[in-house]
Amino acid sequence: MRYNVLRHFIPLMLPKSRGIIVNMSSGWGRSGAALVAPYCASKWAVEGLSRAVAKEMPDGFAVVALSPGVINTDMLQSCFGSSASVYQTPEAWSLKAATMILNLTAADNGASLTV
Numbered sequence: 001m002r003y004n005v006l007r008h009f010i011p012l013m014l015p016k017s018r019g020i021i022v023n024m025s026s027g028w029g030r031s032g033a034a035l036v037a038p039y040c041a042s043k044w045a046v047e048g049l050s051r052a053v054a055k056e057m058p059d060g061f062a063v064v065a066l067s068p069g070v071i072n073t074d075m076l077q078s079c080f081g082s083s084a085s086v087y088q089t090p091e092a093w094s095l096k097a098a099t100m101i102l103n104l105t106a107a108d109n110g111a112s113l114t115v
Contacts, residue, residue, distance in 0.1 A: 002023060002046060002049060003049065006021065006049075006053060009021070010053075010057075013061070014058075017058070017060045018060040018061060018106065019060075019061050019062075020061070020062045020064065020101075020104045020105075020106075020108075021050075021053070021061070021062070021063045021064070022064050022066050022101055022104070023046050023049065023050045023063070023064070023065050023066065024046070024066055024067075024068070025043050025046045025047055025050070025065040025066060025067045025112065026039070026040075026043040026046075026067050026068070027067050027069070027070070027114065028040045028043055029042075029043025029044050029045075029046055029047045029065070029067070030043075030044075030047060030067070030112065033079070035079065036075075036079065039075075046065055047065045047112060050063050050064065050065035050110075050112070051063075051065070051110055051112075054109045054110035055110065057109065059106065060106050061106060061109065062104060062105065062106045062107070062108045062109035062110075062111075063109060063110065064104060064108050064109070064110075064111050064112075064113055065111070065112045065113070066097075066100075066101070066113050066114070066115065067112070067113065067114040067115070068093055068097065068114075068115050069088075069093070069114050069115050070087045070088075071087055071088055071089070071090055071093050072084050072085055072086075072087040072088065072089055072090075073090065093115060096115050097115045100113070100115055
């Protein structure tokens with residue numbers, strides 16, 4: 001699916017000679033974890049796709065894989081149980097993420113970042 005989004009949006013961005021693409025990844029896309037193998041595999045794919053497309057983009061563009069870090073979500077609760085509550089909420093994370101994303105530049109091309 002991400003490939004299809006890139007396939008459709010990149011040609012629309014090229015005439016402007018600039019743009020930032022942020023693909024949501026995960027720390028588990030850079031390592032592995034028991035009981036979430038399909039999730040890890042899909043996020044490894046996001047990391048690889050982001051790095052490969054970044055190498056194909058002309059100057060002025062950036063493709064970034066962005067890991068949200070550890071967030072108290074239903075998935076985390078299923079893995080960590082009640083200890084998931086010590087992690088930040090999606091609402092708290094979104095404020096940090098928005099600031100980070102809005103400050104990305106072409107110099108970040110190919111990066112794997114964590115909020």
